[in-house]
Amino acid sequence: EQGEQETEYSTYHQRLNYYDDDDDNKRVKKAKHIFRDDRGASSSHAVNQPTPWLSGGVGSAGDGYLKEEDYEMTLGPRANVSGELAKPPFFLYGNVVNITKDAWSEISGFLSGVRPEFINSQLFSALMRREGYLHNLPTERRHVVVPKSPMTIEDAVPSTRHYWPTWDTRKHIGSVTSEVAGIEQLCEMLGKTIKDSRGLLSEEKRAQILHQCKMANLIWIGQDRLGPLQPNQMERILGYPSNHTNLFGLNPPDRIAAMKYAFQTDTIAYLLSVLKDIYPDGLRVLSIYSGVGGAEIALHRLGIPLKCVVSVEESDVNRKILKRWWAKTEQSGVLRQLNGIWKLKTDALEDLFKEFGGFDLVVGGNYSSYRGGTTVNATMGMDSSKYFEYVRVLQRVRSMQHFYK
Template sequence: MKNVARAPKGVWAKITRFLFDIQPEFVHSLHLCEAARKRGYIQNLPTENRSPLPPLPPKTIFEAFPDYKMWWPSWDQRTHLSCLQTCMASAKVTERIQRALSSSGNPPPQSVQKYVRHECSKWNLVWVGKNKVAPLEPHEMEYLLGFPRDHTRGVGKTQRYKSLGNSFHVDKVAYHLSVSRVMFPNGVTVLSLFTGIVGGEVALHKLGIHMRVVVSVEICKANREILRSWWDQTQTCTLIEIADVKFLKDDEIASYVSRFGGFYLVIRGSPCNNLAGSNQHHRDGLEGKHSSSFFDYFRILNSVKSAMATMQPNRCSTYAIH
């Protein structure tokens, strides 16, 4: 399971209690890339012999985007981007910054510098010209998150930002899943809950782990389109799509377990809106509109484990990452 590390008080304790008292592992993406994205993971995969995906991603803004260095003022001392969000700064924000800088000297007064630095950090704005800042483009966010270029292309720009902001960081998840290469040399059957834009599946693919079957549950139509596009380009095996976890009942889970010989990897994405510190309006924890899906995950995971124990009493290990 992946969730925001700085979730509201009590959330992680509750998640841990429901998920068999497995303690979360908190990972900061600055160890793997140039965007600050602290996340917590609960998973029962082995932790020994994990390894990052080569090549290692860039660690600073200028390593990722060297062209921006040309216009970057010395008083903006950012070396890393802030947490990638689900929405971008409006044109009004960037226009106000440009006006403030154009009417100031060089360098601008401290008050203007402070204002501009705050807005740039808040919205992850980058310098694209003289006194000119702009939001990251979707393909730049794809790159930062470890997706192939144009992975989300084909859906609206606003939706691309939203889907990317809620996504797994591919390199980070691949680090956790890297032990699966030894555990599943003949491939793996995957139950993917709240699939999003297939960050977990892209990680498995980049690790060279064959996905024999993926049963994907994702409510967002645009995300399902992204999934199908990526799957058609990279995979040849069985994909089953379900539009909502509410449709995945215990008898259907048992049927899939019997049909495919079990699910040996369960991956759950997580819409972070009700947990993220940047959301000051509806930070409702696990009871929030989006994050309450955790309880469906708990129900489904228990159902999978029960069905597999019935089918193979002596070989019923299911590995999950949440």
């Protein structure tokens, strides 16, 4: 769109149900299996559950927004990260799915009891989302990445300010949704409701329209006309380069679905910013469940050279997106892509250690398909087996790092 600021490569280089058929034949991994020296790494998955991941009263599935009390931030040092745990290699596991306090306690227990750090991405972008991070990164001397991503919907889509009614007080989106069924008819119905009111919309009608706008991420694209956020606009809000997900043959809903559980890069960059002074010559990164490359892009935006990135990502589409970004930004390091975490057996990790000398950062996020689907365990609200696999690999890397020193 004309007049809209784009995040160019040169500057800094969904609710679709989708499940993996293989998941139905696999059992949830038991915690005792996580830490063993498993040369035949487990490929177990969480059992698919058709229930939504919002649970325990932490939010509303209806409008995508959380209660005020659920936005409590825990920015700052965590007293339980000290000694050997605070030493490299550093790790960061980001979860953008809303889970209960009990679930957080459970997954924290599997990672040396590290307490999660909660951040509202609204502090860094036009996305209002409560995110939790388990990490051992230092917290001193953090800084915000520049240039910053848009802080409001209007900043991300300047053209919408001409049509935005005063009674629509939204400044941020509350989720990344790829719901497309009936969206065109919904926009037509809402537009007709507004026009038929002849400027005299009741408070009740306004509230109903706002509810639909929040659920479907609708914005004002003309006088009394609503439309869904487009992929380029969502990329801008999430801090990705323009057309980052624009692969040949990938339609707009699937492009947005690919970003459903993606990191907001300004938010994760704030946590990772401390690494710039520690590794001025560059990082060796093991990226698990890379998605569309949020962590890699955040590090690049921070100006941290990527010596090597070993990326684990099952989605062929997501791997192509990351590979294309790597080429477009002319990275000088090595990109090694694996199509499944089951390939990271101990023997494979030993080979990677011999090749790269180890890793400085092991980063991971929510596992999902490019179409925005994620398997969930009913007791945790997230794919626990995928998380356990991340922990298994992390523990092996940390123990091997000391050996290779």
